[in-house]
Amino acid sequence: MALLQDQTSLLSLPIEQLPGEGYRRRQLAGWLYEKGARQWDEMTDLPRALRSEWAERFRISEFADVAPYPSQDGSVKYLYTLLDGQKTEAVYMPYLNRKTICISSMVGCPAGCTFCATGRMGFGRNLTTAEILDQILFAAHHQGHAPREIRNVVLMGMGEPLLNVENVFAAIERMLHPQGLAMSPRRITLSTVGIPRGIYKLAESGLGVRLALSLHAPDDETRQQIIPTAHRYRIAEIMDAVRHYYAQTGRRVTLEYTLLRGVNDHDWQARALAGLFKGLSVHMNLIPWNPWEGAPHQGTPKAQILKFAATLEQQGIPTSVRWSRGRDVGAACGQLALKQPA
Ligand code: SF4
Structure with missing residues (x-):
């Protein structure tokens, strides 16, 4: 053999x-x-x-080993050991009638966001198309589901999908293919920290998936403090790309915004954010920051989170607060760092 x-x-x-x-x-x-x-x-x-x-x-399989870590809230973190010994992760979330999986596009991540445990790990390598797809297939099998029962995929785990465009787009094609996972493009969300050329490519690809933009600050100065690679792309450039995406696809853009105490949670920043997205169809998800060991940040207190959300709403930006799942097993947003829970 x-x-x-x-x-x-x-x-x-x-x-x-x-x-x-x-x-x-x-x-x-x-x-x-x-x-x-x-x-x-x-x-x-x-x-x-x-x-x-x-x-x-x-x-058939891309993994040498898989360790599942169930959370008390029903989500399961999967720690995948790839055939070359590198590791990556996915999180399965069994929302009512909406089985969802958050998958990774890389081992580690080159963006280095200061609030994200994955960013702290540095960059390992891009995942292959097969490694991206098999995260879904393995999790479905382990959960006793046929693959197509997982109806929602978010590319929001480890890595920046728009810096691994070729493999990520090929994986999405297999997710959409009628003989593949036969998914609706509306149920696939690609989350980017804001890579303008990647957003243009996604707009031109015709894949039709949802775009989620993790801006994390409305001004370049704050953004560069918390996303070290952000100096390469100014917010104005990213916004041009997002407007192009919206014009091409007509798809509402989801915004992801991690709230960090005293860094990006001021009222003026909520108003500035609203100003940036005026006239675009967007939905804002505010993410209370999830702590991890050695992190240089603190989370925003609940009262300020709600005030920030209210300011955005008053300024015409539909807003939800995403209280994360899987915090107890390190599976929540920004916590993925290949650690086994204690
Ligand atoms: S938040 Fe996303 S883009 Fe930033 S380091 Fe973490 S995985 Fe990479």
Whole structure:
């Protein structure tokens, strides 16, 4: 039997390039993306000889090991060990009738946001298309669901998806493909810290997914303090790209804003934020900051969070506060750092 690393990854192949022809290829796609098979033995309607031949050449799984960490609130953090020994994470959230998974696009992240445990780790490498997809397939299988029962995907885990455009877009194509995960583009959200050229590419890609923008400050000075790589792109450039995205797709843009005490939670910043997004269809998610060991920040007190939200609302920006899930197992926003919970 060939080593897993030497085999071709089935999930890396576009559906039209899976092995087999016509009917056989459709059967294989069905086993992978509809039934969620993770072993060749499960594919009982494929001839045994064909299964053995394919099992020599192709691999189904991208992980050497997976450790699930269930949170008290029902979400589960998955710590995936990849075939080269690197690690990444996803978080499964079983909201009522809305099974959602937050997946990663990288090992670590190069953006280095000061409030984010992943940023503190630095950059490992980009995930492959197959590694991005298999986070969904494994979690569905582990939860006892067919893959298509997971109806919402957010690319908001480790990494900046718009700095791994080729692999991320190919993975999204497989999520949308009728013989793939057959998802609606409205149920896939790509979250970016604000990479203008990536936002233009997403607008032109025709994928039609939702865009979430994590600006985290309405002014360049504050933004550069908390997102070290932000000096490369000014807010005005990012806003041009976002307006272009909106003009091309007509999709409402989600805004993600992590509130840090005394840094980006002042009233004037709420008013400035509202000014930036005037005339655009947006929805603001305020994220109370989730603490992690050694972090250089404090969370904004609840009263100020509610005041910040009220100011945005008064200025015409629909706003929700996203009290995070999975805090107890380090699965909440900004906490992903490959740590095993105590
Ligand atoms: S908040 Fe997002 S972009 Fe910033 S370091 Fe963390 S994972 Fe990267």
